[in-house]
Amino acid sequence: MRELATLEEMKALVGQEVAVSDWVEISQQRVDLFAEASGDHQWIHVDVERAALESPFGGTVAHGFMTLALVPAMLVNALHMADMRMGINYGLNKVRFPAPVPVGSRLRARLTIQAIEDIEGGAQVEWGVVVEREGGVKPVCVAEFLMRRY
Template sequence: MRTIRTLDELREQIGKEVAISPWVRVDQQRIDLFAQATGDHQWIHVDQERASQESAFGTTIAHGYLTLSLLPDLMSQAVTLPPSEMSINYGLNKVRFPAPVPQGSMLRARIKLKDMRWLPAMAGQPEVRVVELIWESSIECDGMSKPACVAETISRRYDRIQ
């Protein structure tokens, strides 16, 4: 776990790999729960028998969006940022899924801070400071040469100026 104590310390990390998360397993139960939550029941994800016989992967694979959805948890296990009144996922600039995630795989994230900038005060709330962080994350699948997911994510932190 990497601990960043101040925003100034965080700013020093721009362009650098900030942290690497612990490994997490993506088992069939997790895949099935994601399919249930999203309504995406495509056989390559949920039909183990058919996937073993017909899929080029020889087994079921995780949904790409399941892999992407693990990023907030992987990041929270890898790096602690300075306290903030509120932090939100603001969006994504780019996402790719270069390699499949076979069920039972172990994943981890390599996290790099691409940019950090202060935004103008919120309309009607000049006392609120907004900091935007742009992260480059690569989710590795143990034993695979290509990453399972590469994503550029944007988060925003909101704090009252004291």
Template sequence: MREISLSEMPGLVGTEVGVSDWIMADQSMINLFADATHDHQFIHVDEERAKAESPFGGTIAHGFLTLSLLSAMNFDCVPKVREQTMGINYGFDRVRFMSPVKAGTRVRGHFTLTDARFRGAGMLMTTYDVSVEIENEKKPAMTATWITIVQFDPKDRPEGV
């Protein structure tokens, strides 16, 4: 995992800072997510019915499952900030589910840093444009604008910011 300093973050704005490894969205993962969220709609968990009745030709991952994989994708490829004591999800300005993720396909995340602003004594607010690619598909599964906070000890704040 690549590591960078707090002072380097603003200079990365406008660049793709990482592309994650592929993650397999298999039926087992989809079923576990359905159990965790109590969302057992047939298009996710009933392979025979989904094949016969849905326009997708089989089961698909929940959109929120795809969204939830962003944390793992981020951890996999976005540089770790050396001074960070913790990371916090702040939220999303926009999430769009563009294409279904069919069971048994792989997805990966692309992260472009669009903003990095120091806020308060020990916080750096970061904004990423994220796209989740489906292997061998042109259209992404999902796009989002994701806001996170890098928490750090105020004594580590770079001079002049």
């Protein structure tokens, strides 16, 4: 885990990759729980037998939005911002899912500070996030993630 002591230290790193998260395993149970939480029960995510027979991916795959939902936890896993009292997910500028996430995959995030803007009481950080699959050729998610830190 990378330690960043101050906002000023972060500002000096704009444009650089600053951290890589640990691997996160994508189990069928995790996918099923996300399907329950989101109401998205499409068979390519939850029907193991049908997906093995009919899916172009050869089995079930994680929801793209599940992959995206893991980004804040991956960020917290990858780095600690010592002078931050509270962080808020502010939004996204752009998100793409260039490759599927087969169940059984392991994912991790590469985090780049793209921009930092001062706001009242803190700063808005624009993170460039690339989520990669172990052994994969293409990223499974590429996003511009906005976080407000106070």
